[in-house]
Amino acid sequence: MASEKPLILDGGLGSLLFSRGTFVKGxxxxxARCLTSAESDGRRQLxxxxxxxxxxxxxxxxxxxxxxxxxxxxxxxxxxxxxxxLEMMRDSVxxxxxxxxxxxxxxxxxxxxxxxPKVAGSIGPYGACQADMSEYTGAYVxxxxxxxxxxxxxxxxxxxxxxxxxxxxxxxxxALLEANAILRLLQQEAPHMPAWIxxxxxxxxxxxxxxxxxxxxxxxxxxxxxxxKAVGINCxxxxxxxxxxxxxDGVSNVPVVLYPNREECLGEEDExxxxxxxxxxxxxxxxxxxxxxxxxxVTLMPIVLKKIKLYI
Numbered sequence: 001m002a003s004e005k006p007l008i009l010d011g012g013l014g015s016l017l018f019s020r021g022t023f024v025k026g027x028x029x030x031x032a033r034c035l036t037s038a039e040s041d042g043r044r045q046l047x048x049x050x051x052x053x054x055x056x057x058x059x060x061x062x063x064x065x066x067x068x069x070x071x072x073x074x075x076x077x078x079x080x081x082x083x084x085x086l087e088m089m090r091d092s093v094x095x096x097x098x099x100x101x102x103x104x105x106x107x108x109x110x111x112x113x114x115x116x117p118k119v120a121g122s123i124g125p126y127g128a129c130q131a132d133m134s135e136y137t138g139a140y141v142x143x144x145x146x147x148x149x150x151x152x153x154x155x156x157x158x159x160x161x162x163x164x165x166x167x168x169x170x171x172x173x174x175a176l177l178e179a180n181a182i183l184r185l186l187q188q189e190a191p192h193m194p195a196w197i198x199x200x201x202x203x204x205x206x207x208x209x210x211x212x213x214x215x216x217x218x219x220x221x222x223x224x225x226x227x228x229k230a231v232g233i234n235c236x237x238x239x240x241x242x243x244x245x246x247x248x249d250g251v252s253n254v255p256v257v258l259y260p261n262r263e264e265c266l267g268e269e270d271e272x273x274x275x276x277x278x279x280x281x282x283x284x285x286x287x288x289x290x291x292x293x294x295x296x297x298v299t300l301m302p303i304v305l306k307k308i309k310l311y312i
Contacts, residue, residue, distance in 0.1 A: 007059040007060055007115075008057055008058050008059045008060070009058065009059075009060050009062070009120075009259060010050075010053040010054075010058040010060065010061045010062060011053065011058075013031055013046075013049060013050075013053075013061075013062060013064055014030050014031035014064075014066070014067075016049050016052075016053075017031045017034060017045060017046065017049055018031070020045060020049070022034055022042055022045045022046070023042070028072075028076055028131035029067065029072075029073075029076050029077075029131075030066075030067045030131075031046075031064050031066075031067070032064060032065075032067055032068050032073070032088070032092075034046040034064060035064065035088045035091055035092060035095075036077060036088075043091075043095060046064055046095055047095050047098065047099050050095065050096050050099035050100075051099050051102065051103055054099060054100065054103040054117050055103065058117065059115050059117055059118065060117065060118050060119070060120050060166075060167065061096050061099065061100065061117060061118075061119060061120070062096070062119075062120045062121075062122040062169055063092040063093045063095075063096045063119060063120070063121050063122050063160065063163075063165065064092040064095070064096070064122070065089050065092040065093070065121060065122050065123065065156070065160060066122040066123065066124040066128060066171060066172075067124055067128050067129055067131075068085075068088060068089050068092070068129070068156070069085075069129040069152070069156055070082050070085045070086065070155055070156075071129070072129040072130075072131070073085040073088060086155060086159045089156060089159040089160060089163070090159050090160075090162060090163040091163075092163075093119060093121060093160055093163035093164060093165055094163060096119045097119050097163075097164065100116075100117040100118065100119060103117060104116055104117060118166035118167065119164075119165050119166050119167070120165060120166065120167040120168065120169040121160035121161075121163075121165035121167070121168050121169065122169050122171060123153070123156055123157065123160070123168060123169065123170050123171070123182075124171055124172055125170075125172060125173045125174060125175075125178055126140055126144070126149065126152060126153075126178060127139075127140055127174060128172060134174075135172050135173075135174055135200060135208075135235075136172075136174065136200055136202075136208050136235070137174060137208055137209070138174030138175040138178075138207075138208045138209030138210070141174070141175040141177050141178060141209050144177075144178075146177060146180060146181040146184065147181075149177070149178050149181035149182075149185075150181045150184055150185045150188075153181065153182065153185055154185060154189070157185060157186075157189055157190070158189065161189065161190055161193070165193075166194070167193070167194045167195060167196075168186075168190070168193055168194070168195035168196075169195070169196060169198070170182050170195065170196070170197040170198065171198045171234055171235070172198065172199075172200045172234055172235040173197060173198065173199050173200065173207075174199070174200050174207060174208035174209045175207065175208070175209035175211065176207065176209070176211045176215070176216045176219060176220075177209075179197050179199070179216065179220055180219065180220070180223070182197060183197075183220065183223050183224065183225060183228070186225045186227065186228070187225050190225075190227065191225045191226050191227060192225070192226050192227045193225075193227045194227050194229050195225070195227050195228050195229065196228070196229055196230040196231065196232055196257050197220055197228070197231055197232070198231070198232035198233060198234040198257060198259075199213065199216060199231075199232070199233055199234075199236075200233075200234065200235045200236055201213060201233055201236040201240060201244055203240065204240055204243035204244060204246075204247065205243070205244070205247045212247065213233070213244055213247055213248065214247055214248050214249075214250065214251050216231075217231050217248060217251050217254050217256075218251055218254075221251075221253075221254045229255060230254075230255040230256060230257045231254055231255075231256060231257070232256055232257030232258055232259070233256075233257075233258050233259075233260065234257075234258070234259045234260065235260075235261060236260050236261060237260065237261055238260040238261060240260075241258060241260050
């Protein structure tokens with residue numbers, strides 16, 4: 001699928017579900033709790049959250065799989081088999097797909113003149129499945145190898161591919177080593193699958209584990225698969241975005257996706273989401289003093305839509 005216009009990504013699925021009382025604070029499964037029973041009210045609320053994001057204008061919704069791994073699910077749900085854990089991951093895609101289908105039918109499909117919505121399989125880092133916030137430190141990285149990460153992520157990736165995602169969203173990665181492992185895994189399993197890899201950052205120049213953002217971007221893009229469409233920053237305070245982008249001086253021709261933390265941005269009604277344009281877009285873009293497109297948040301029911309540019 002080729003697109004030369006910005007595509008709108010959904011907002012924080014877990015935060016929205018938590019605000020609706022779908023799970024309790026401190027639950028180690030976070031929003032994955034919605035999937036723990038085949039007929040649970042949580043699944044109904046998950047589907048409704050997807051529908052609400054679509055109704056608010058999202059072109060891409062992410063599966064509720066960010067914080068799911070076989071080990072984490074079985075630890076939190078004693079008696080769960082490995083295959084049942086994998087089936088929960090597949091279900092996260094199926095529910096998102098059902099929401100896309102139902103929404104598309106409700107607006108008249110192609111006759112609506114709108115873009116048919118798609119599903120991105122959300123894959124968080126190893127730390128996200130430890131439920132100890134280590135996705136924001138990368139503390140675990142020095143104890144693991146690329147091979148360790150490849151074999152740990154493989155069943156998660158395979159489950160989402162089997163369920164039929166349109167894109168893969170590797171989100172909140174704190175370290176270059178784990179991101180490099182993802183590239184190797186993609187090369188083995190799905191080299192042409194449209195995907196992006198997004199880092200969490202701790203300051204104005206560095207990803208959470210300590211590598212410079214510039215070196216991470218350069219290495220990822222140099223070694224990218226055919227399907228990798230962008231590299232990005234997410235789960236990072238909005239106040240760091242401009243200096244982080246300044247730190248990328250000298251890094252050229254890398255499409256960048258940005259979706260920073262809501263609570264760290266510029267205000268309840270005036271949050272700015274920055275979008276780094278492709279080089280050939282600059283003449284036609286509305287720009288601020290960094291040459292960045294500026295798109296204001298759309299808030300509905302209370303949904304935050306975060307605009308990112310994906311050229312896919």
